[in-house]
Amino acid sequence: MRYTFLLYTDPADLSDMTPEDWQAEKEVYGAYIGALQKAGVFVDTDWLQPVHSATTLSLKGGTRQVQDGPFADTKETLGGYFVIDVPDLDAAMVWAQKCPAAKTGKVEIRASAMGGE
Known part of the structure; x- marks a missing residue:
């Protein structure tokens, strides 16, 4: 079963990071990716701008609407x-606990609606 971990952090928590902090x-x-x-469970990852x-972008109501910025204005961002x-949610939670983002923000775990391969 495929699971996606959505990594959320508060940008304010990252504002004082030095180039050395970013390298670390x-x-x-x-190391987490490795x-x-x-373990043979890695499928994909990306670090967003x-x-x-x-x-x-939205076409709701038949009209194209474009907004600069995220869908929702929240403290924590994706x-x-x-x-x-992995086989199941329990296994996904074990890997989510090991994710570095869990220590500084939140990791949302979502099962794929399309299943695994």
Whole structure:
């Protein structure tokens, strides 16, 4: 079964990070990716640009509406995701607990509606 981890953080928590802090953060995530790959559960990941660079589009009501910024103005923003393939939600939660984002923000776990391969 495929699960997607949506990684949420408060951008204010990242505002004081130095280039060295960012490098250390990349290394922590690299180790996590390596562990997922070694376990044979890794499918995909991406680190998203900051929320201020978002554009939201809607055709609701038949009219094209384009908004600069995210869909919702919230304190925590979506910063990236992981897709893994594991047997069940319990296994997904074990990997979510190991995700570095769980220590500084939140990891939303969503099962794929299309299943796994």
